[in-house]
Amino acid sequence: MAAAPNGDAYTTDNRPYRVFSLAPPTLLEITEVLQNGMQPLFQRLNVDIASCPYLSTAPYNLAGVGLCGNTSITELLPLQANVPWNQRTWDIRDILTTSCRDSFVIGTSYSTKPRMPYYGHLIMNATYRAPMDIRNESRLIFAERRNRQTRIEKLTDPNQMICNNKARFFISEGREGLVIRVRAKGRKTINTDIITSMQTILCEKYFMENKVIALGGVLKMTNGSVACNLMWGDYEEPLRPFHDFIRRQQCAEIHLESDMIAVGTIVNDKPQLIPQEQRYGVNLYDRSEFLCFSNYGAGGQFISDITPDITEYEGYFNVAENLISIF
Numbered sequence: 001m002a003a004a005p006n007g008d009a010y011t012t013d014n015r016p017y018r019v020f021s022l023a024p025p026t027l028l029e030i031t032e033v034l035q036n037g038m039q040p041l042f043q044r045l046n047v048d049i050a051s052c053p054y055l056s057t058a059p060y061n062l063a064g065v066g067l068c069g070n071t072s073i074t075e076l077l078p079l080q081a082n083v084p085w086n087q088r089t090w091d092i093r094d095i096l097t098t099s100c101r102d103s104f105v106i107g108t109s110y111s112t113k114p115r116m117p118y119y120g121h122l123i124m125n126a127t128y129r130a131p132m133d134i135r136n137e138s139r140l141i142f143a144e145r146r147n148r149q150t151r152i153e154k155l156t157d158p159n160q161m162i163c164n165n166k167a168r169f170f171i172s173e174g175r176e177g178l179v180i181r182v183r184a185k186g187r188k189t190i191n192t193d194i195i196t197s198m199q200t201i202l203c204e205k206y207f208m209e210n211k212v213i214a215l216g217g218v219l220k221m222t223n224g225s226v227a228c229n230l231m232w233g234d235y236e237e238p239l240r241p242f243h244d245f246i247r248r249q250q251c252a253e254i255h256l257e258s259d260m261i262a263v264g265t266i267v268n269d270k271p272q273l274i275p276q277e278q279r280y281g282v283n284l285y286d287r288s289e290f291l292c293f294s295n296y297g298a299g300g301q302f303i304s305d306i307t308p309d310i311t312e313y314e315g316y317f318n319v320a321e322n323l324i325s326i327f
Contacts, residue, residue, distance in 0.1 A: 019324055059259040060261055084238070109121075115162045139152055175254075194219075219263075223256055223304055258295065289301060
């Protein structure tokens with residue numbers, strides 16, 4: 001989105017959330033923390049501050065231009081204990097349309113019927129301009145049962161922005177600007193992945209200081225193969241409990257024919273090891289989620305690379321200045 005006035009003069013007192021300032025450290029400080037913490041984990045590693053690439057162009061093909069301007073993190077948690085998990089839904093428009101600012105939202109969630117066309121992993125990717133100009137370019141990723149093939153469904157209907165059970169989004173004004181750039185190759189640690197590593201480093205530095213550090217952004221993967229979890233596009237009800245359901249996802253090995261893009265957020269909670277669960281020799285953690293897509297029909301919930309010597313990463317992240325707490 002261009003650097004123009006932020007939509008119309010539009011406000012409302014009926015907001016389903018509260019905004020809390022996080023007072024985060026500077027980009028430079030977080031950059032140094034990640035550089036020092038990740039250095040022993042990769043053969044080649046460089047974390048610095050750089051201009052965010054134009055995310056609306058290839059290979060990213062997102063709805064917004066950049067990751068800067070009034071940055072926020074919002075998390076939707078499964079608080080409706082007496083409601084089946086596949087019926088716990090939120091509409092992200094309830095947040096976007098009660099703001100007077102231009103907004104670019106990216107993040108991860110789940111999709112379930114009947115409010116969405118298929119079950120699957122939901123890559124939220126949309127822009128908003130007050131009072132009701134919503135451009136939905138989200139993606140829904142799932143595997144078809146009849147042929148076991150991965151399908152990426154592009155969503156353009158503003159009514160199809162319904163997230164399920166849990167979700168975490170990074171919201172900005174979609175402007176150009178300086179962000180944290182992470183370039184890594186040659187993963188040394190055999191039992192963890194780049195996202196878990198970054199989250200662990202931020203946790204070890206800031207969690208005991210009672211600081212919430214939240215990053216949102218994109219991660220480009222090149223060369224080799226990666227593992228991604230996939231949901232089926234349809235299920236018979238009643239469904240299994242959520243954590244049991246998630247463990248039974250398909251896990252596909254994806255050869256990177258060209259760049260694969262992942263979007264998501266990283267919050268400095270401690271990643272929790274899932275006992276006795278591995279994919280391609282990599283431990284599974286309950287940690288921040290990134291969802292992948294490509295222009296050759298492959299994608300899913302990112303687990304790890306499975307070719308650590310040759311897979312390269314290039315990520316761009318900004319830090320959230322605010323926390324949006326949903327009622």
